[in-house]
Amino acid sequence: MRKVRYTYNRETCKYEPFYVNGRTLRNHVLTFIMLSLIIALGAYLLSIQHFESLDELLLKQKNEKLKVKWNVLHRRIEQTQQELAELIRKDDYNYRIILDSNPLESSIREAGIGGSEKINTMQIKDFPYIVSDFLSLQKIKHQVQVEVQSYDDLEKILTEKLLAWSARPAIQPVSNKQLQKLHLTYGLRLHPIFKVWKDHKGLDFAAPHGTPVYATGDGKVVMAYFSGSYGNVLYIDHGYNFETRYAHLSKFQVKQGETVKRGQLIGYVGNTGNSVSSHLHYEVLYNAQHVNPINFFQRDLSNEEYQKLIDNGSENSFSLD
Numbered sequence: 001m002r003k004v005r006y007t008y009n010r011e012t013c014k015y016e017p018f019y020v021n022g023r024t025l026r027n028h029v030l031t032f033i034m035l036s037l038i039i040a041l042g043a044y045l046l047s048i049q050h051f052e053s054l055d056e057l058l059l060k061q062k063n064e065k066l067k068v069k070w071n072v073l074h075r076r077i078e079q080t081q082q083e084l085a086e087l088i089r090k091d092d093y094n095y096r097i098i099l100d101s102n103p104l105e106s107s108i109r110e111a112g113i114g115g116s117e118k119i120n121t122m123q124i125k126d127f128p129y130i131v132s133d134f135l136s137l138q139k140i141k142h143q144v145q146v147e148v149q150s151y152d153d154l155e156k157i158l159t160e161k162l163l164a165w166s167a168r169p170a171i172q173p174v175s176n177k178q179l180q181k182l183h184l185t186y187g188l189r190l191h192p193i194f195k196v197w198k199d200h201k202g203l204d205f206a207a208p209h210g211t212p213v214y215a216t217g218d219g220k221v222v223m224a225y226f227s228g229s230y231g232n233v234l235y236i237d238h239g240y241n242f243e244t245r246y247a248h249l250s251k252f253q254v255k256q257g258e259t260v261k262r263g264q265l266i267g268y269v270g271n272t273g274n275s276v277s278s279h280l281h282y283e284v285l286y287n288a289q290h291v292n293p294i295n296f297f298q299r300d301l302s303n304e305e306y307q308k309l310i311d312n313g314s315e316n317s318f319s320l321d
Contacts, residue, residue, distance in 0.1 A: 167238040169216040170299035201290040202283035209278040211269040215260040224256045231272025247281035275321045
C-alpha cells in the first residue's frame with residue numbers, strides 16, 4: 001500500500017492528504033542533482049589538492065628507479081675516469097719512458113673534446129648533474145680514442161725496439177764461461193807475424209780448433225768467403241747500422257744470404273789466414289766504423305763477470321793475428 005503523507009490546513013484546521021504535483025517533484029529532483037554535483041566537485045577538488053593520483057604515484061615510483069640507475073651510472077663514470085687516468089699515467093710515465101719515447105702532449109689529449117656532439121642544455125638546464133655527466137662521457141670517449149691510438153703507437157715502437165735489441169750485437173761469439181779466452185787486443189799492437197805495429201780492429205778469442213762460433217745478434221749473412229788475411233770470414237749485417245765479422249774460421253755453418261738469430265751456430269774456430277794459433281778474430285762496426293766489441297758483452301754477463309772478463313783479457317794483451 002502506498003504511504004500517504006498529510007499536511008495541516010490552517011483554513012479548515014484539519015490534516016489533509018498531501019499530494020506532490022509534477023512541477024514540485026521536478027524541482028526536488030533538480031535540487032538533489034545539483035547538490036550531488038556540487039558535493040562531488042568539491043570532493044574531486046579536495047582530492048587533487050591533497051592526494052596524489054595513481055598516474056602520479058606510478059610516475060614517482062618510476063622516477064625513483066631512474067634516480068637509482070643514474071647514481072649507479074654516475075659512479076661508473078667516476079670509476080672509469082680513475083681507471084683511464086691510471087692508463088694515461090702508465091702510458092706517459094712508464095711505457096714511453098721505457099721505450100725512450102716522449103709523453104703525449106696535453107693538447108693532443110684535450111683537443112676536440114665537446115666538438116663532435118652537442119647537447120641542448122636548455123632542455124635540461126634544471127638538471128646540472130645530467131649535463132655534467134654527459135660532458136664527462138664525451139671527454140672519456142675522446143680520451144679513450146686517443147689512448148687506443150697511443151697504445152697502437154706504443155706497440156709499433158715496442159716491435160721496432162725489440163727488432164733493434166735482437167739485432168744489436170750483445171753476447172760473446174764463443175762460449176766463455178770461465179772468462180779466460182778473451183785477448184784485449186783492440187787498437188794499436190805489434191803484429192805477431194809481420195813484426196810491425198798495426199791497428200787491430202777487433203778482439204781475439206783463443207779457443208781449440210772446431211770450437212762453435214755463434215752470431216751475436218739477429219741479422220743476415222752478407223759475405224762468407226776466404227780472405228788471404230782473414231782466412232774463412234763471415235760478415236753479418238744486423239741492420240740498425242750494425243755489422244759483425246768473424247775471421248780465421250775452420251769452416252762455415254751458414255751461407256751468404258742466410259738469415260740468422262742471436263746465439264745461432266754460424267761456424268767453427270780455426271787457424272786460417274794470417275794467424276799464429278787457433279782462435280776467433282771478432283769485429284763490430286757501427287755506421288761503417290769499427291768500435292771496440294768489449295762494449296757489447298754485458299747482455300749475458302753480470303757486472304762482476306764483466307769486470308772479471310776485462311781483468312782476464314787485460315792479462316792476454318798479445319795479438320793472435
